[in-house]
Amino acid sequence: MIRPLITAAALALLGALPATAQSHITVQSTTSTQNSGLYEHLLPIFEEKTGIDVRVVAVGTGQALKNAGNCDGDMLITHARAAEEAFVAEGKGLARHTLMYNDFILVGPAADPASAAGDDILAALSAIAESEAPFASRADDSGTNKAELALWSEAGADPKAASGTWYLETGSGMGATLNLGTAQGAYVLTDRATWDTFANKSDFEILVEGDPKLFNQYGLIVVSPAACPATRIVEAETFAKWLLGPEGQDAIQAFAPNGKQLFFPNAAE
Amino acid sequence: MSAFREAIAEAAGLIVRADADFLEIVALSAQVTGLAVLIACAIGFPLGALLAVGRFRGRGALSLAVSAAMGLPPVVVGLVLYMLLSRAGPLGVLGLLYTPTAMVIAQVVLVTPIIAALTRQVVEDLDAEYSETLRALRATRAQAMGTLLWEARPALVTAALAGLGRAMAEVGAVMIVGGNIDHLTRVMTTAIALETSRGELALALALGIVLLVASLAINAALMGLRQRIGEPAHG
Numbered sequence: 001m002i003r004p005l006i007t008a009a010a011l012a013l014l015g016a017l018p019a020t021a022q023s024h025i026t027v028q029s030t031t032s033t034q035n036s037g038l039y040e041h042l043l044p045i046f047e048e049k050t051g052i053d054v055r056v057v058a059v060g061t062g063q064a065l066k067n068a069g070n071c072d073g074d075m076l077i078t079h080a081r082a083a084e085e086a087f088v089a090e091g092k093g094l095a096r097h098t099l100m101y102n103d104f105i106l107v108g109p110a111a112d113p114a115s116a117a118g119d120d121i122l123a124a125l126s127a128i129a130e131s132e133a134p135f136a137s138r139a140d141d142s143g144t145n146k147a148e149l150a151l152w153s154e155a156g157a158d159p160k161a162a163s164g165t166w167y168l169e170t171g172s173g174m175g176a177t178l179n180l181g182t183a184q185g186a187y188v189l190t191d192r193a194t195w196d197t198f199a200n201k202s203d204f205e206i207l208v209e210g211d212p213k214l215f216n217q218y219g220l221i222v223v224s225p226a227a228c229p230a231t232r233i234v235e236a237e238t239f240a241k242w243l244l245g246p247e248g249q250d251a252i253q254a255f256a257p258n259g260k261q262l263f264f265p266n267a268a269e
Numbered sequence: 270m271s272a273f274r275e276a277i278a279e280a281a282g283l284i285v286r287a288d289a290d291f292l293e294i295v296a297l298s299a300q301v302t303g304l305a306v307l308i309a310c311a312i313g314f315p316l317g318a319l320l321a322v323g324r325f326r327g328r329g330a331l332s333l334a335v336s337a338a339m340g341l342p343p344v345v346v347g348l349v350l351y352m353l354l355s356r357a358g359p360l361g362v363l364g365l366l367y368t369p370t371a372m373v374i375a376q377v378v379l380v381t382p383i384i385a386a387l388t389r390q391v392v393e394d395l396d397a398e399y400s401e402t403l404r405a406l407r408a409t410r411a412q413a414m415g416t417l418l419w420e421a422r423p424a425l426v427t428a429a430l431a432g433l434g435r436a437m438a439e440v441g442a443v444m445i446v447g448g449n450i451d452h453l454t455r456v457m458t459t460a461i462a463l464e465t466s467r468g469e470l471a472l473a474l475a476l477g478i479v480l481l482v483a484s485l486a487i488n489a490a491l492m493g494l495r496q497r498i499g500e501p502a503h504g
Binding site: 026031034035039040055056057058067069070071072173174175176178179197198199200201228230 | 355356357358361364366367448449450451453463465466467468469470
């Protein structure tokens with residue numbers, strides 16, 4: 001009476017789970033490229049052309065490199081040059097390619113209590129440290145977090161000593177940290193793509209931009225089949241060639257949600 | 270309050286428009302959770318009955334372990350499964366990481382202890398009531414377990430519902446082992462987490478409202494079932 005019903009339900013559920021696609025790759029990626037909607041723009045174009053299904057796992061750059069190091073991905077799209085070069089030097093990845101760039105920005109409350117606004121990021125961070133105005137850090141070993149820590153150290157400040165007082169280490173992704181920042185009135189260093197597409201801006205504004213130190217380069221690495229025999233090398237190379245070639249670079253160039261370009265292709269350089 | 274009004278309007282819009290991406294996410298949630306709860310029932314009912322009426326060494330310890338496992342943090346389950354299913358892990362060759370199957374496994378691990386512990390309690394209570402009758406009928410241990418489980422079925426629906434609640438609400442484990450991959454492993458809860466991180470709070474809340482409505486519908490249906498199967502047992 002009930003048993004056949006349950007058996008039928010179980011069979012229906014089993015059968016309904018998506019079967020594994022024949023040709024697919026897994027990309028371990030930084031979050032900014034997913035949160036901004038870049039993949040929703042790029043992947044349908046590539047998938048239509050090649051039939052290769054691209055599965056994106058979006059985590060921080062640090063975790064993406066670790067996951068790929070465990071062979072749980074065929075390709076990396078990240079933004080932390082030193083860590084990327086170390087990954088290749090350890091033999092885990094084939095060559096590192098420059099893919100595209102944009103920039104980091106400092107956002108904060110429009111009232112700007114620390115008077116951080118300007119075009120000098122080091123001066124802005126020093127002003128925040130001096131006035132002990134709240135600052136939210138991702139503290140998650142992501143590419144943005146690595147860049148932020150490098151800037152603090154260049155500014156000669158040690159914010160970690162103030163962790164829990166004015167320096168708030170969220171240990172979360174960019175979006176979660178921005179949500180906390182806008183709620184607490186805390187300054188946040190973010191990539192421009194995530195900020196431009198972020199919908200919960202509250203009264204926050206861009207306070208520092210345009211400093212050459214805020215350059216944000218994205219890199220692409222195909223995982224080495226020597227280190228990870230399960231790497232789908234043919235499909236991964238196909239996707240890499242497409243992204244680095246004229247078609248992919250043009251597609252990146254054309255991605256402009258809200259009429260504003262968010263990533264600037266620079267693979268050929 | 271306008272944010273809440275916006276979210277409610279958005280939720281209604283999602284249901285009315287029923288666009289393909291949204292339906293895909295709802296369907297995958299239902300499949301993963303439904304399958305996980307069915308498997309958890311298949312393991313948890315007999316395990317609970319065994320713990321209630323079985324007589325074997327280590328029964329107390331196993332009972333305690335099952336009860337304690339009810340409080341397993343989903344993130345820990347996700348992490349352990351990631352380490353097992355990763356290509357670098359012992360089960361890596363199966364290629365299950367970042368698949369719906371991995372998500373089902375994670376939810377089975379989370380839900381089975383709840384169903385087994387609740388079943389044990391129910392069957393123990395019934396056993397106190399029926400044990401003399403069963404002994405008079407010279408029922409074997411297995412027959413007794415089967416009879417008690419059958420008599421307990423209205424309460425077992427409640428146990429299954431408790432498990433379903435945990436599975437539907439869970440995000441930590443399925444995020445890690447599923448990867449929240451668009452069109453493959455994105456379910457309601459991981460979609461809510463993604464929209465929250467995009468700052469799309471109204472849309473995230475709207476998805477939450479849809480999840481709540483779905484949960485209400487399932488609970489109502491199963492409570493109806495519970496009443497139907499409850500009647501003959503006490504009639």
